[in-house]
Amino acid sequence: MALAPGSAPQGDHAAADQHIDAPELRAFVLALFFIFGGITSLNDVIIPKLKELFTLNYTQAMLVQFCFFTAYAVIGIPGAQLVKRIGYMRGAVAGLLTMMVGCLLFIPASQSAAYPLFLLALFVLASGVVVVQVVTNPLISLLGPARTAPSRLTFAQAFNSLGTVVFPKVGATIILGSLATVSAAELSGPLLDAYRVRETQTVVNTYLGLAAALALVAGVVWLNRNRLKGESHEASSVRGSFDLLRRPRFGFGALCIFLYVGAEVAIGSLIVSYMEQGHVLGVDAQTAGSYIPWYWGGALLGRFIGSAVLARITPGKVLAGNAVAAVALILVSVNATGAVAAWSLIAVGLANSIMFPTIFTLACEGLGKRAADGSGLINVAIFGGAVIPLLTGGIADMTGNLGLSLVLPALCYAVIAGFGWFAVRPVAPLP
Numbered sequence: 001m002a003l004a005p006g007s008a009p010q011g012d013h014a015a016a017d018q019h020i021d022a023p024e025l026r027a028f029v030l031a032l033f034f035i036f037g038g039i040t041s042l043n044d045v046i047i048p049k050l051k052e053l054f055t056l057n058y059t060q061a062m063l064v065q066f067c068f069f070t071a072y073a074v075i076g077i078p079g080a081q082l083v084k085r086i087g088y089m090r091g092a093v094a095g096l097l098t099m100m101v102g103c104l105l106f107i108p109a110s111q112s113a114a115y116p117l118f119l120l121a122l123f124v125l126a127s128g129v130v131v132v133q134v135v136t137n138p139l140i141s142l143l144g145p146a147r148t149a150p151s152r153l154t155f156a157q158a159f160n161s162l163g164t165v166v167f168p169k170v171g172a173t174i175i176l177g178s179l180a181t182v183s184a185a186e187l188s189g190p191l192l193d194a195y196r197v198r199e200t201q202t203v204v205n206t207y208l209g210l211a212a213a214l215a216l217v218a219g220v221v222w223l224n225r226n227r228l229k230g231e232s233h234e235a236s237s238v239r240g241s242f243d244l245l246r247r248p249r250f251g252f253g254a255l256c257i258f259l260y261v262g263a264e265v266a267i268g269s270l271i272v273s274y275m276e277q278g279h280v281l282g283v284d285a286q287t288a289g290s291y292i293p294w295y296w297g298g299a300l301l302g303r304f305i306g307s308a309v310l311a312r313i314t315p316g317k318v319l320a321g322n323a324v325a326a327v328a329l330i331l332v333s334v335n336a337t338g339a340v341a342a343w344s345l346i347a348v349g350l351a352n353s354i355m356f357p358t359i360f361t362l363a364c365e366g367l368g369k370r371a372a373d374g375s376g377l378i379n380v381a382i383f384g385g386a387v388i389p390l391l392t393g394g395i396a397d398m399t400g401n402l403g404l405s406l407v408l409p410a411l412c413y414a415v416i417a418g419f420g421w422f423a424v425r426p427v428a429p430l431p
Helices: 025-041 043-053 063-086 088-104 106-112 115-142 146-174 189-223 238-246 248-276 285-289 292-309 315-334 338-346 348-352 355-364 368-381 384-399 407-422
Strands: none
Touching: 025 043, 025 088, 025 115, 025 146, 025 189, 043 063, 043 115, 043 146, 043 189, 043 248, 043 285, 063 088, 063 115, 063 248, 063 368, 063 384, 088 106, 088 115, 088 189, 106 115, 106 189, 115 146, 115 189, 115 368, 146 189, 146 285, 146 292, 146 355, 238 248, 238 368, 248 285, 248 292, 248 338, 248 348, 248 355, 248 368, 248 384, 248 407, 292 338, 292 348, 315 338, 315 348, 315 355, 315 407, 338 348, 348 355, 355 368, 355 407, 384 407
16 A cells, blocks of 8 residues: 655554555665765865864864754755645755755855855755755655664665765865865965965865756756655644654654764764874874765665664664664773774764664654654754754863863763663554
8 A cells, every 4th residue: 555755654553564655766765865965974074174274173163064054953844844845856856956056156155265155055055955855764764664664764874874985085085185285374365365265176176066966866856756646745834843842752853863963973073183183093184084984984884784683673772772882982982092092983983874764763653644744853953963063173172182072972872872762662653
């Protein structure tokens, strides 16, 4: 039996075999996961680039993530309303075109050599990513039986991780590899402006290539805009969407999405600076940047493994176990030196692997035709990627100790472990 795309898995309280019968959409959804995952992870590469060019401290550099992930708080609910009005496929096109505009805004940002314009471009780019995620998360959950939704979403997130491995690998070579021998701190006036324009050109070229690719994908999706039949969504106001937070499972899950994304992004954003430290590896920026794909690669590997594990073991228990492992790895890293400190922090990526899809499906279990509303609120919770990294950078600046600042992500993972045990119990569907 086919279920309307606005519906969500009902767990043990509804027919477990209800789902959308549209297997041809799976490749399309997996491609979108790859694209927005890769674009998000490029922030880890441009942060050290902009930090050097504009002589920023850690807090100022983390404004990159703050502006990018603030889009989730601003666009999450309106994005869900847009998707409910125009449908999943047209919503995906709108998101892709917005992402393309964000990429093109890097041109005036570079020409003006102004840091605030780079932040604006990242906000617009992220706004498009938010709309695409509003489409993909509930859609992939519905492209198969409800009982295997966590496994299926974890598998789709593996393609998200593939993007986070490929994009930083290429980006570190193109963007960080071009760091000049002269430092921005040594220049001033017109010479400094010219230096910034020249050095940010590599960033512009990277995002122009992405803009062309996004335009192509948007065209393909538009040609297939009518492929999804029988789509329906429950009407609700923007304000009315927030009543889902009164549902204990969903409210706790939304909080954990906030904490998880924040912790994951904070660690990824600081990998280059962490590896550059003398007591860790003491390497240059380009070499340190080459470690970013290993962090995201751990999530890639873990998601392929996790998709099989989650089909056999209670998702809540798997989530709790991974969160405890993340806390342990951070504590090992901040109390070690050399390769142990480096690789234990990178290994947190492996622990991260199943967290987002598992938290998402556990939180949204039983929402029925409120799935789009739930997805919109989950996207608002991704705002944690703006707050936690900024606070982590602030701790690093205040204490002068980058390792100590990682205690904040560790606390986030501890709360997620609690949600895992809480979500082991089944939840009743909405009336």
